[in-house]
Amino acid sequence: MPLFEAVRLALAQIRVQKLKSFFTLLGVTIGVMFLIAVVSIVQGMSNYVTNAVAGKFLGVNTATLRSFPNFQTGNVTEAMWRMWMRRPPITIADAYAVRDALPPGAGWAIDDMRWVNAESKYTNGGPQLLAHAATPQLFTIKNLKVTEGRIYNEEEEQLGLPVAVIGVETQQYYFPNVDPIGRDIKIGGLPFRVIGVLDKQGTVFGQPLDRVVYAPFHSAMQRFTGARVNLAGVLVQAPSPAAMDDIQETVTEVMRQRHKLHPSQENDFVVETSASALSAWDKIRGYLVAAGIFLPAIGLVVGGIVIMTIMLVAVAERTREIGIRKSLGARRRDVMAQFLAEATTLSIVGAAIGIGLGFGLSQILSSAFNLPSGVAPWSIVVALALGGGVGIVSGIYPASRASRLDPIVALRSE
Amino acid sequence: MTADVRDIPLSTTGELQAVVGNVGAVPGQDWVIVTRGITRDYDMGGEVVRALRGVDLAVRRNEYVAIMGPSGSGKSTLMNLVGCLDTPTSGENWLNGSLGSDMKDDALARVRNREIGFVFQTFNLLPRATALHNVELPLVYAGVGSAERKKRAVEALERVQLKDRMDHRPNELSGGQRQRVAIARALVKQPAILLADEPTGNLDSATSEEIMRVFEELAAAGQTVIMVTHESEIAAHARRVVVLRDGRISSDERREHFVKRLEK
Numbered sequence: 001m002p003l004f005e006a007v008r009l010a011l012a013q014i015r016v017q018k019l020k021s022f023f024t025l026l027g028v029t030i031g032v033m034f035l036i037a038v039v040s041i042v043q044g045m046s047n048y049v050t051n052a053v054a055g056k057f058l059g060v061n062t063a064t065l066r067s068f069p070n071f072q073t074g075n076v077t078e079a080m081w082r083m084w085m086r087r088p089p090i091t092i093a094d095a096y097a098v099r100d101a102l103p104p105g106a107g108w109a110i111d112d113m114r115w116v117n118a119e120s121k122y123t124n125g126g127p128q129l130l131a132h133a134a135t136p137q138l139f140t141i142k143n144l145k146v147t148e149g150r151i152y153n154e155e156e157e158q159l160g161l162p163v164a165v166i167g168v169e170t171q172q173y174y175f176p177n178v179d180p181i182g183r184d185i186k187i188g189g190l191p192f193r194v195i196g197v198l199d200k201q202g203t204v205f206g207q208p209l210d211r212v213v214y215a216p217f218h219s220a221m222q223r224f225t226g227a228r229v230n231l232a233g234v235l236v237q238a239p240s241p242a243a244m245d246d247i248q249e250t251v252t253e254v255m256r257q258r259h260k261l262h263p264s265q266e267n268d269f270v271v272e273t274s275a276s277a278l279s280a281w282d283k284i285r286g287y288l289v290a291a292g293i294f295l296p297a298i299g300l301v302v303g304g305i306v307i308m309t310i311m312l313v314a315v316a317e318r319t320r321e322i323g324i325r326k327s328l329g330a331r332r333r334d335v336m337a338q339f340l341a342e343a344t345t346l347s348i349v350g351a352a353i354g355i356g357l358g359f360g361l362s363q364i365l366s367s368a369f370n371l372p373s374g375v376a377p378w379s380i381v382v383a384l385a386l387g388g389g390v391g392i393v394s395g396i397y398p399a400s401r402a403s404r405l406d407p408i409v410a411l412r413s414e
Numbered sequence: 415m416t417a418d419v420r421d422i423p424l425s426t427t428g429e430l431q432a433v434v435g436n437v438g439a440v441p442g443q444d445w446v447i448v449t450r451g452i453t454r455d456y457d458m459g460g461e462v463v464r465a466l467r468g469v470d471l472a473v474r475r476n477e478y479v480a481i482m483g484p485s486g487s488g489k490s491t492l493m494n495l496v497g498c499l500d501t502p503t504s505g506e507n508w509l510n511g512s513l514g515s516d517m518k519d520d521a522l523a524r525v526r527n528r529e530i531g532f533v534f535q536t537f538n539l540l541p542r543a544t545a546l547h548n549v550e551l552p553l554v555y556a557g558v559g560s561a562e563r564k565k566r567a568v569e570a571l572e573r574v575q576l577k578d579r580m581d582h583r584p585n586e587l588s589g590g591q592r593q594r595v596a597i598a599r600a601l602v603k604q605p606a607i608l609l610a611d612e613p614t615g616n617l618d619s620a621t622s623e624e625i626m627r628v629f630e631e632l633a634a635a636g637q638t639v640i641m642v643t644h645e646s647e648i649a650a651h652a653r654r655v656v657v658l659r660d661g662r663i664s665s666d667e668r669r670e671h672f673v674k675r676l677e678k
């Protein structure tokens with residue numbers, strides 16, 4: 001019997017016995033629903049974390065030289081903290097030494113920062129701002145764009161002019177109802193002329209990325225960020241993901257030489273990448289994915305058993321039909337195909353409903369708990385394949401029972 | 415191999431001799447059915463029921479045969495063997511030149527599909543399928559494409575004057591109409607032989623006559639027919655009447671002789 005015929009027959013069977021089919025499908029549907037929901041939540045969080053950490057916080061293909069890590073998996077102990085505090089600072093000379101060792105095509109920027117108080121003529125006060133004394137390459141490396149005005153250029157950097165690029169929250173707090181471009185914001189009593197406003201970055205891990213002010217590294221801003229004490233970060237960007245390891249290597253070598261470290265001594269600085277920051281997330285994701293496979297697996301096993309039971313009942317109920325078909329020339333494999341197709345169609349329909357419900361559930365969860373969610377196309381394919389697989393496996397035994405029925409005995413049954 | 419079965423001579427009493435040829439010999443092309451000493455035992459948990467005890471039967475192309483006999487005499491068992499729904503315990507049954515008693519499952523299914531049309535007392539239509547789809551079923555298993563299938567099924571329904579009911583389900587049809595659908599389904603593949611096991615058993619006498627007229631027409635058009643019945647009036651429609659008793663053929667004669675014997 002052609003496959004199409006068998007599937008058509010199976011769909012007709014589902015239509016006729018709606019209620020029974022519904023219960024039959026339930027297990028597979030629930031299993032697939034959880035699979036899809038968990039996968040899309042995990043995927044969504046994964047996208048979020050990757051975007052936020054890799055894209056906004058650290059930059060793509062970027063490594064940051066710091067004296068101690070910004071992202072740490074696990075707890076920071078008292079002893080670790082004391083050890084970090086004894087480390088030599090990252091100096092401006094270090095930053096230039098790193099720059100000079102980089103291969104062509106690599107990006108480089110100094111980004112020193114500290115929370116500071118600010119003032120402006122247009123408001124009575126506002127929150128602290130994260131002030132950056134940064135070379136203009138930072139905007140390229142972090143892919144920061146202005147919505148108004150412009151970014152400062154290399155000449156302004158060299159001259160150390162007091163110009164500033166601010167975040168949208170800074171604008172809201174310090175320039176309510178006025179155009180900030182061309183107006184001054186005061187940091188530590190010194191005026192910086194606003195020349196650009198960055199587009200909205202949002203928050204990452206609770207840090208407001210829009211409550212910021214950037215000024216040239218060589219401007220007076222470096223006094224307020226404490227650049228002469230210890231640079232908060234020297235960023236290097238590899239031209240391609242493949243070159244990441246090399247560039248980390250280069251930075252590490254330069255710094256070890258400058259700190260005159262013996263080969264037996266550990267690094268007294270860190271070269272942090274988004275990969276190292278993401279390893280914490282990967283651990284969490286591992287647990288979530290394990291749960292996301294375990295729950296649906298139970299659902300699918302239960303679903304498979306239900307389908308097998310229902311198919312055995314169907315074979316018993318339809319013994320006469322099988323006899324009729326055999327008397328008309330159905331071979332064993334035709335009967336087998338019919339019942340296998342029925343079990344598989346049932347289970348794929350169950351999986352399809354589960355996919356729909358799963359996405360619904362992930363939407364509900366993500367809006368209820370403010371979690372990001374994302375559709376992973378592979379999860380649909382996996383869900384359908386699992387559904388089909390469960391159908392075939394649980395259909396084999398009932399189908400082979402049906403196919404082996406003696407036509408005369410089958411025809412006689414009521 | 416040459417055919418050993420020759421034209422069966424009719425004796426003066428009208429009885430047909432069971433000349434079926436030697437075991438193993440391939441029957442001549444004229445012979446649709448040849449059985450040689452077939453037996454069928456049913457093992458009922460230790461007790462063996464001997465439903466057939468050695469039946470020799472030969473049916474020529476275009477014959478119209480009725481099989482009669484008391485209940486339990488083995489009529490249905492014989493029909494199932496002839497129709498390759500079952501295989502004999504011993505003996506051989508030939509169907510259109512192939513040896514059914516030697517066949518395995520798939521081969522039997524193929525013979526049922528190609529050579530045989532069954533009509534049953536209880537119609538045996540699929541209750542949820544339309545008349546048209548029921549008639550299409552044998553073609554589905556023959557792998558005929560859907561357009562061709564529909565065309566041929568409609569033609570078969572036309573032959574039994576049910577074309578206008580082709581979209582009805584069995585429960586929307588009368589008993590006689592259901593049996594006509596079953597006949598259309600049996601005929602749709604132009605089988606070598608039409609086997610009917612008590613085709614009028616569930617029908618009133620007027621409807622039975624209607625079905626008999628259909629059989630009459632088919633036989634007149636050259637269709638080979640074997641029909642099991644309890645009723646002598648029904649059997650009298652056939653041209654040859656075989657009577658079974660206790661798993662053996664007790665008589666095998668022309669209709670005229672059978673009728674004459676009844677009237678005595």
Ligand SMILES: Nc1ncnc2c1ncn2[C@@H]1O[C@H](COP(=O)(O)OP(=O)(O)OP(=O)(O)O)[C@@H](O)[C@H]1O
Binds near residue numbers: 457463464487
């Ligand atoms: N599947 C079976 N298992 C056991 N015994 C069977 C089976 N089929 C038939 N028999 C027995 O074989 C004998 C012949 O049965 P069969 O059905 O061939 O008779 P029949 O002539 O068709 O009777 P009826 O006129 O009642 O239909 C009976 O004794 C019956 O009980």
Ligand SMILES: [Mg+2]
Binds near residue numbers: 489490611
């Ligand atoms: Mg019977």
